[in-house]
Amino acid sequence: MKETLPPVAQGFLAYIELEKRYSRHTVESYGLDLFQFFHYLSAHYGELPLTKLTHFHIQSWLALGLEPKYPSHSKKKQPEPVTPATIRRKISTLKSFFKYAVRKGELAQSPMAKVVSPKMRSRLPMFVDEKAMQQVEENHAEGEQLFADDFEGATQRLIVALLYQSGMRQAELLGLTHRSMDLSNSQMKVLGKGNKERIIPLSQPLIAMIREYDERRRKEAGNTESGQLLVRADGKGITKAFVYRTVRAALDRVTTISKRSPHILRHTFATHLMNNGADINAVKELLGHASLASTQVYTHNTIEKLKKVHQQAHPKA
Template identity: 65%
Template sequence: MKEEQPLPAFAQAFLAYLELEKRYSPHTVLAYRVDLEQFFGYLENTYGDISLKDIRYFHIQSWLVTGLAPGGKSATAVTIRRKISTLKSFFKYAVRKQLLEQSPMAKVNSPKIRKRLPVFVEEKGMQQLEENAAAGKPVFSDDFKGATARLILDLLYQTGMRRAELIGLKMQQVDTGNRQLKILGKGNKERFVPVSSPLLEQIAAYEARKRREIGSPDLERLLVKPNGKPLDESYVYKVVKAALSQVTTIRKKSPHILRHTFATHLMNNGADLNAVKELLGHSSLAATQVYTHNTIEKLKKVHQQAHPKAR
């Protein structure tokens, strides 16, 4: 195989457009970059020097079928859909910039994905976690590390924010007077999420302790590691996994599970779907509707257990 070639200038311009104009997160831009590097690398290695205007449907189909299946191992439907989405966005950009007359993606169809219900922690599990916190269980030790872990869990579960939103959260986003947080979501879209007085008190106590014990140089950032440095994805994941391992046997114990848990518990307790959409920062209602399935499943279970004619 030939040595990997750098991305063409027009592809670099597309990535700059995503970062500077669309305000996509660095993580998302990186995912687009990886997909484009794989695609153009495959074209170079398979078809030689091929211009943008010469790319056709069969080139793309060949990459999806062959290029994404090294060693005969097929890519998952989720992976293929994501890479198709990258190419559709890229070629749409190329048409808009008049680099192409039309996109070669018209006949490319994304594979269907079987919808899976979001995995979440039962309410009794989250109640047990709170009891563990009150009892000072190991993951919530009395030192600054334990205080950080507890605040991470409480913020994720009580606000439904994403891991990246948590890591970037600053003290100036905490509105004590209105009892709310201003969260910067995908594309730097702002949303306001109400928080309880106890959580605000916990944040204030944590901030005071951080200044007193850590003397962090990054005082704008709310949450920091015991060494004063900002949180990273791996640190947050380990904290959540350790805490959830105490109260649930679900296989996946990631920060996103707490986002699912936040939304599912709201829906199960009668929250309006549109309100949950706004709290999660979803751009469309379709992304939020998946949580109604969990609610329906709960209703079916209650009906089956309680109604004399259900069986």
């Protein structure tokens, strides 16, 4: 896909990957956006030089050309729904790209000045309530175990515990190694977005779970040369798909919320902290947010809880 893009676009993707150190997922998303954009331009305007691009061409693509045209080797199988969030992300991609092109002298100015992003309707992040998460942690729901007693069940249980008790991202979980753990100091090191490291504290029950798991891994798992902390029964490192299936299966048993992905456990971690009086700046550091604005969304859930308490308890509510 990258090879079909203009050289300046290829240079941009190399720049955000090697110099800006964006995640592989982000680089792939930017690359797909640019592939779709230049594919549309070629199909409708022929060999249009970059210097001839105007806001008209960009708005035309945003209005008419967002039907995904994936290259044959793309992993994406389903069309991406064209929502305001999708349009905003694609505009963000183009803004970054044209800013790079201007800096490299390919353009005198960016054509994005007159392109306006659609307004987003703010949505409160979904989360799992505390009683449901207690069932998951106790490995017991409706009279049945959630996780099996075998090694794979132990891996699945630790996956959910780490995501919920630390608020880490799925990619950060997959990057955990034995060197990430400093159990003697009750903490672990996580490599987040932009290769930024942060320290997350570990509770004593979670430390005990990690120690027990590590002992079982040495006895029961196969060759564990992957270096990952969490492995399958054959010793190979866990995958993104395995983590998703694990979380989905566990949450299916305890909640009816529509989204039951690993990221929901990150929302749940932050919401439960805020609802129990945690300082927002501390939550920001634990989540690895670059800006406090990203963390403030969780205060809305706290406010909604306060409103409910007020309505139920105050005589004048």
